[in-house]
Amino acid sequence: MKKIILSSIVCISLASCSGNKQKEETKTVVDMNPQFDKYKEQFIENLWKIYPGWASSQGYHKYDSILIVPNEESRSKELAFAKSNLDSLKTYDLNSLSDNNKTDYYMIENQLKSIDWSINEQKSFEWNPSEYNVSGAFAEMLNGNYDSLDIRLRNFYLKMANIPAYYEAAKKNIKNPTLEHTQLAIEQNLGGISVFEKDFHEALNKVHFGEHEKQSMEATAKESVKAIKDFSDWLKKLDNKTPRSFRLGKELYAKKFEFDIHSGYTIDQIYEKAITHKKELHQNLYQLADKLWNKYIDNPLTWGQRGPLPKPKDSLQLIKMVIDKISEKHVKPEDFQTAIEEQMPVLIDFIKKKDLIYIDPSKPLVVRKEPDYMAGVAGASISAPGPYDKNGNTYYNVGSLSGWDKEKAESYLREYNHYILQILNIHEAIPGHYTQLVYSNQSPSLIKSLFGNNAMIEGWAVYTERMMLENGYGNNEDEMWLMYYKWNLRSTCNTILDYSVHTKNMSREEAMNLLMNEAFQQKTEAEGKWRRVSVTQVQLCCYFTGYTEIYDFREELKKQMGDKFDLKKFHEKFLNYGSAPVKYIKELMLAEMEKESIN
Ligand code: ZN
């Protein structure tokens, strides 16, 4: 990889050096940005006609009343949309576009190719019954406050009309589905029925519609419930003698990785890197755990006559013992939110003092208790306003542990102990997700808000964890580094797990061994991870892949630039490109540096 990149830099510099000829060529390039901007607007307007449900979820509510029936006809429309837009893209000369438009171009192209591939190659509409579930979209219409309840309920009613046809089409599509996705579909569809049976009914009681109108609304809701139950029954009774394996297989997996992660590395390269990285992490962990053994497990002061306790022969076991002991240092359940709030100014001060990245003081982050409709998903998350709601606040949602039984709360707090909680704050808030968001909002691109590259977004957050520690956050305490390495093992092993399960036939037992013994996860966490890997593909790789790409890129630049490398500048420049795939940011940054060094 490195060689290829270096040679492309050489090409650029040769071209720039050829003087006059180059200048003449640049003259003939017409600025196509205004045209491309218009094209993008039209593209999104058409995208929403094909995917009205997606539009609603992004805060664009023009097509709220439409439910697309997932049949042959709608798939042909998607394919035609992809094809005609791929043709349109070809009319734009990439050299005539700004950096922002260049990355938008690549991201649109990737999205369109991915549509074509999903329908023609992946065909999950045949084997994944859990793709068919309407309740989430309808629940959002009841919860959202973007319109009056009257309008939302009338759209809800109109949208329900297609529910029976929707599930009939689903039945026609499904062929030899996987058992895992069949089970998931049954659970999720039955779980969503309350939206039509209970929530909708309750909402209707709050408005003043005529009796007649209310009655037909209730009747349609009943038919919807019936269609969902029918579908679940149909799945339960399905004569599925040759179910498909939930494992995606090597070929499809590699392609899905290309589309979803959009990385400069292939999955095989990433897998090799993850394996090597895991080894390094284990070595680092062992060194620290060995050093901390006396402080936490066997204090020389208590040796007396007996001398030191024998350390476990198995290095992984030694690491686990030390991690478990240090995890006991954590906040009280009732102090969880306050501890997070108090962390924010500390992180900002540290970043300022070390000059790591500019943090815009006019856009503070609002820490709040997790709203009720999110409850259950404990922990912390960032809620950013959608692309159509620019003035909304950005929130740091913190789950409350009130009402949890003691044991559950204790296990959770050990997981998010004194050290990990700080790393979590770096990841979710500053300078992780929240800071990245502030930067990406400065060069607004609707395309990037909609197709934002997950590997870049998660990769940045994971990268900042290490970057902060490298710069002395946590005073280089052994405990902090130990916990960091353990935390980093999680995303590393997620990648190994996902790839091994989907392409190397890794068994459940092997997976549990990897997660519990090699990544030090609790049993419930590991079991949850197994469930997740058996119904998703590739998603678990985005953290490690993005992190690796960013970290490798930075190290490469440091090597090239020597003394001239400026960490703050690197961070700010990198984030200014928005949530684009790392490989394009890298390409553009290198090209810009090349220009700067010539001028
Ligand atoms: Zn405790």
Ligand code: ZN
């Ligand atoms: Zn994240």
